[in-house]
Amino acid sequence: MKYFTEDGKSLASIFPPRQESMVVGQAYDFTPPTNPAFTYVGYKKSTTGTAPGGTIQQGNAPSFTYDGSFESYTAYLYYKAACLGPGQGTGTETGTQCPPPPEPEPEQPSVVCTPPQSAGVKTGSLMNSSAVGKIKADVRGSEKFEVAKGIPTSESLYGNVWAKEYLYNNKFEKFTGTCTFTVPVSKTYRLKWTEKEEYENSKGETKTRTVNKSRSVTVTPSYEIVRYYSYWTIPDLQVYRIVNAKLNNYAFQGNGIVIEPGSSYKVPTMDVETEVMNLPEPSSVSASAPSQTIDGGSSEPDVPDENLQSYAEEKAPELDVRNDKLVFNGETVMDGSMIKTKTKEPGEIKKPLSIDENALYRPGNVIPVTKTNKADNKSIGTIEYSPLDGSLSDPENMRQPIEDLNSVTVHTPVVMYPGVSNDKEHNQKVFPAVGTAALVLDRPFTVTIPTSGPHREIRGYGNRDYAKYTAYKQVLFEFDVFNEDKGKYIPANTWIDIPVTQLETIFRMPVWVDEGKYTVHFRSIAENAPDHFTWQSMANLDLANHVAINTVPVEVIGRLYDFKVTDITDYDWETVFRTKKGSSEPTDAAYWVGPNSIDGAPRGNTFPYLLPIRPGSHPNSGYKNVTVKTGYSFKFDFKTKGNHFGPKNHVKVVPTFYFVNKDGTNRQKVDLYYHNQTTGQKFVKIGSSQDTVTRSMVLNSPMRNIVSTELSNTAKYVATYGFTDFMKQAGKKNTIGSYSLLDLTQRVRTLIGPTSDIPKTVDPGRAVASIQKWYAEYSLPAAPYVVPAGFNIAEYGRTNRLTDNSPIFLKDGYIVVNFNIETYQDGSATPHLRYYRLPGDNTPLDNQWQLEGYSNVAKDKYGHEFAAPDGDVVYYHADLSSYDDFRSSVTH
Numbered sequence: 001m002k003y004f005t006e007d008g009k010s011l012a013s014i015f016p017p018r019q020e021s022m023v024v025g026q027a028y029d030f031t032p033p034t035n036p037a038f039t040y041v042g043y044k045k046s047t048t049g050t051a052p053g054g055t056i057q058q059g060n061a062p063s064f065t066y067d068g069s070f071e072s073y074t075a076y077l078y079y080k081a082a083c084l085g086p087g088q089g090t091g092t093e094t095g096t097q098c099p100p101p102p103e104p105e106p107e108q109p110s111v112v113c114t115p116p117q118s119a120g121v122k123t124g125s126l127m128n129s130s131a132v133g134k135i136k137a138d139v140r141g142s143e144k145f146e147v148a149k150g151i152p153t154s155e156s157l158y159g160n161v162w163a164k165e166y167l168y169n170n171k172f173e174k175f176t177g178t179c180t181f182t183v184p185v186s187k188t189y190r191l192k193w194t195e196k197e198e199y200e201n202s203k204g205e206t207k208t209r210t211v212n213k214s215r216s217v218t219v220t221p222s223y224e225i226v227r228y229y230s231y232w233t234i235p236d237l238q239v240y241r242i243v244n245a246k247l248n249n250y251a252f253q254g255n256g257i258v259i260e261p262g263s264s265y266k267v268p269t270m271d272v273e274t275e276v277m278n279l280p281e282p283s284s285v286s287a288s289a290p291s292q293t294i295d296g297g298s299s300e301p302d303v304p305d306e307n308l309q310s311y312a313e314e315k316a317p318e319l320d321v322r323n324d325k326l327v328f329n330g331e332t333v334m335d336g337s338m339i340k341t342k343t344k345e346p347g348e349i350k351k352p353l354s355i356d357e358n359a360l361y362r363p364g365n366v367i368p369v370t371k372t373n374k375a376d377n378k379s380i381g382t383i384e385y386s387p388l389d390g391s392l393s394d395p396e397n398m399r400q401p402i403e404d405l406n407s408v409t410v411h412t413p414v415v416m417y418p419g420v421s422n423d424k425e426h427n428q429k430v431f432p433a434v435g436t437a438a439l440v441l442d443r444p445f446t447v448t449i450p451t452s453g454p455h456r457e458i459r460g461y462g463n464r465d466y467a468k469y470t471a472y473k474q475v476l477f478e479f480d481v482f483n484e485d486k487g488k489y490i491p492a493n494t495w496i497d498i499p500v501t502q503l504e505t506i507f508r509m510p511v512w513v514d515e516g517k518y519t520v521h522f523r524s525i526a527e528n529a530p531d532h533f534t535w536q537s538m539a540n541l542d543l544a545n546h547v548a549i550n551t552v553p554v555e556v557i558g559r560l561y562d563f564k565v566t567d568i569t570d571y572d573w574e575t576v577f578r579t580k581k582g583s584s585e586p587t588d589a590a591y592w593v594g595p596n597s598i599d600g601a602p603r604g605n606t607f608p609y610l611l612p613i614r615p616g617s618h619p620n621s622g623y624k625n626v627t628v629k630t631g632y633s634f635k636f637d638f639k640t641k642g643n644h645f646g647p648k649n650h651v652k653v654v655p656t657f658y659f660v661n662k663d664g665t666n667r668q669k670v671d672l673y674y675h676n677q678t679t680g681q682k683f684v685k686i687g688s689s690q691d692t693v694t695r696s697m698v699l700n701s702p703m704r705n706i707v708s709t710e711l712s713n714t715a716k717y718v719a720t721y722g723f724t725d726f727m728k729q730a731g732k733k734n735t736i737g738s739y740s741l742l743d744l745t746q747r748v749r750t751l752i753g754p755t756s757d758i759p760k761t762v763d764p765g766r767a768v769a770s771i772q773k774w775y776a777e778y779s780l781p782a783a784p785y786v787v788p789a790g791f792n793i794a795e796y797g798r799t800n801r802l803t804d805n806s807p808i809f810l811k812d813g814y815i816v817v818n819f820n821i822e823t824y825q826d827g828s829a830t831p832h833l834r835y836y837r838l839p840g841d842n843t844p845l846d847n848q849w850q851l852e853g854y855s856n857v858a859k860d861k862y863g864h865e866f867a868a869p870d871g872d873v874v875y876y877h878a879d880l881s882s883y884d885d886f887r888s889s890v891t892h
Helices: 309-315 571-577 708-721 726-730 764-769 793-799
Strands: 002-005 038-046 074-081 110-113 117-126 132-137 156-162 166-200 206-219 222-248 256-259 270-273 292-295 320-322 325-328 331-334 338-340 361-366 374-377 380-387 398-401 408-410 437-440 444-448 470-477 481-483 495-498 504-508 516-526 535-537 547-557 559-568 628-630 633-641 650-661 668-674 694-698 733-738 742-744 749-751 771-779 785-788 813-824 857-859 865-867 872-881
Touching: 132 222, 156 222, 156 256, 166 309, 222 270, 222 309, 222 320, 222 325, 256 361, 437 444, 559 571, 559 813, 559 872, 633 872, 650 771, 650 785, 650 872, 694 771, 708 726, 708 749, 708 764, 742 771
Parallel strands: 002 074, 166 292, 437 547, 535 547, 628 872
Antiparallel strands: 038 074, 110 166, 117 166, 132 156, 156 361, 166 206, 166 222, 222 256, 222 380, 270 325, 320 338, 325 331, 374 408, 380 398, 444 504, 470 495, 470 516, 481 504, 516 547, 559 633, 633 771, 650 668, 650 742, 650 813, 668 785, 694 733, 733 742, 749 771, 813 872, 857 865
16 A cells, blocks of 8 residues: 555655555555645555556545455555645645655655465375285305295295385475565756845945755655565475384294394485575665766756666565475585575475395294294284485375295105115025014114115105215114113114214114014104104104104014034044043133134134045044044034024934045945944935934933033023923933934924123013024944945846945045034924025025135145035044944944
């Protein structure tokens, strides 16, 4: 609102202009101000933003309540002088003569700024972390397991998360407005003119003279100079940095891990200033124009109505403005520098990149052994961001889900592919079990329990070693065993722990274990097995199972060994076995199969105390041509181990006969004939139905020198199954067979098993019974008739006169007695053990005759070599008989 005279002169010095911002809903009144020198006339108004035009309207400018329908309202109020100034009338007109007008007060400089108005916003936002992750087996890039299918305990996992390096949300707002400077411009006019002036001279005469007149008039018109401004502010800003990522899965210790950012993660930086003076308050200004002299000639000149706005424009400054400030990651997004009029439009916060693979990466998370097998364990993850310092509106930490996480299957593998050593080198069974490992009594055996073998055909499993995941390896025998050094006795059906890293373990078979077929049980227990576990054969392919089991069939087998000749009744041999002639005191001399003991270790005996007994076997060099004369018997014994202690167990000794020349040549199988003195039958073939001569022996003969404890221990045991008169029978003659077969029974058997250092859980009687000793003796008829095997002497007799001296009989050489020895169990007709492998046979697998060191070549003192097949025992002189010594030890 401004004030003017009717002719348009400003009355700003009388009535200061009125300027204010309109507010919607506020009432505005325009009552004209008063001054005694002026009278209100009327008004002009405009709502278009231009200066009011047209004629002056009478009355007051109308009041109104602002409704926002227009942006500006301009009113000019007009006045007229209330009195006449100098030279304005004669004094008779209406109105009084005005006093000289006061020098107008110059208008004061001022600045009025409009409130800043929003002129637009600029926003930016990326608040989705796009987080994805995975849980995999170490080492990254060379993952040993495909964890969704299976990974064992004690292996390690890594967690890896990718996400946006930061999140942000911003709003930048532009504000504009104007500041109006009221700029008074002062200018001084020096007015000069001349006037005629009458004066009285010295003569009293009235004269006229020209007088120079001057005065200075300073005018100070005011001008409104409008200056525009604009700047940007930050009303809203949040930037978030990564705090951590959390991955939850059953496989982790505590079911989850927290991944802190690694060194490759760069925390964003932000420098923000929002509490700034965007528009510093401008100072009011005034201007001055150069002074000017005006010569009016003979009259006072008028002060010109000069437009001095250019001086006001020059003086009114451009406005100082500045933005809020934002520097993000070292780059200026909104420049907060002070500049003139209009600030620079802000840029944008750069879109975040995804973090690299090392920023949220945590390897080495070992799966605890407390985690039992479990499939398809779901993974859940969250990533947490926290606001950077400088974020507005006090934002809180923000959490978002991590997508694309894989599941993890915990499956700790164990395998069991065991083995038991097959002691076939000592297996004397005539019919060994196929596909069954032989365990021989009183011998070591080895169990092999590898931790390797095939498992699931997935990455990291397959055919490999699983020792790392195995808590226990165990073996169970259905029979008692010793450990390797026999320092520990382990009863049957006991699970035995085997060190996981130990592939082979040696046990020893106690001698008293029953022969027969058994199963050896094995199991491998995973390190994460619960207290109550289930199992699966060979490998725990089904992860519900934590134990792999397996079995190996075995057969426990006895022994047949230590055959030796202990006495020969031929007088030529008496001092070999007796300390002196006619004495029963033994020299302890014996002729063994070979120089080795049961398992091939040297026994200590050397030639001549080796079978077969032949010329040269006599230790007295004077008897180098001597062997045994027909009709004389030889005593022998041998041992067995195993289940040969029952009433129906027996051993068959089957002789076979050969003839060999005295120089070792022409060895051939022969048949033997004899005359039966009892029945009167002539030329009875040994082994024929007419061969009825029986052989008997006294077990407890003084010439056997059996110790009393051996007999008493035997008697005590056999009494348990009803053989109560063993001692009595041992002192009597007992039939043991014939020339063609010896069938040895419990009557000529003693029990010589261990009697000390027996575990408490073992029956002492069963221990004694575990080793048996069999006694026997054998002889040829005193006058045998030797023919090649298969020769039909009956047919020969029909065409020739058959006499004792018929040329068909072989005499100039030796008759070789060869024994085949077999055991029989529980009355069976099938042989159980055999001492050696018969010609043409593949069994027994152990040729015990050879294991004991038997030589298949025998030599006499003259260097003659004799073929000596397994089983050869004694060479008899074919041309010398006990008849020659006028005595005999058998019926003939």
